Amino acid sequence: xxxxxxxxxxxxxxxxxxxxxxxxxxxxxxxxxxxxxxxxxxxxxxxxxxxxxxxxxxxxxxxxxxxxxxxxxxxxxxxxxxxxxxxxxxxxxxxxxxxxxxxxxxxxxxxxxxxxxxxxxxxxxxxxxxxxxxxxxxxx
Numbered sequence: 271x272x273x274x275x276x277x278x279x280x281x282x283x284x285x286x287x288x289x290x291x292x293x294x295x296x297x298x299x300x301x302x303x304x305x306x307x308x309x310x311x312x313x314x315x316x317x318x319x320x321x322x323x324x325x326x327x328x329x330x331x332x333x334x335x336x337x338x339x340x341x342x343x344x345x346x347x348x349x350x351x352x353x354x355x356x357x358x359x360x361x362x363x364x365x366x367x368x369x370x371x372x373x374x375x376x377x378x379x380x381x382x383x384x385x386x387x388x389x390x391x392x393x394x395x396x397x398x399x400x401x402x403x404x405x406x407x408x409x410x
Contacts, residue, residue: 275357276334279400280350283321283337286400290326293373294359300325314338356403367392367408374398
């Protein structure tokens with residue numbers, strides 16, 4: 271059994287995919303636009319070019335993402351809210367932790383700067399530009 275996060279980006283999924291490609295080396299293993307739906311009447315109006323489903327491989331994890339699901343076709347003024355969870359990246363060394371933390375933090379907000387703690391040689395928390403909460407850790 272696996273648990274795989276599925277994030278709804280309220281119309282910014284393609285931008286998020288490109289950001290995660292650059293920031294954490296995400297690889298797209300699947301991508302389907304709403305216009306490719308074999309039942310077009312089931313697709314929200316105006317969403318043809320938006321992403322209906324995607325799968326991103328980050329290390330050994332698959333993160334799924336979409337523009338649909340929780341958002342209306344026009345998107346909400348406030349955008350999506352991601353509360354009560356964080357995605358965690360486990361780095362193999364402090365230099366990698368630093369690189370990942372800085373890349374994800376571009377345009378985001380740091381909650382806890384990356385630094386040494388009693389439980390890790392590097393640990394930090396941030397919210398990226400899309401509002402997704404991340405923790406980066408090197409436990410060694």
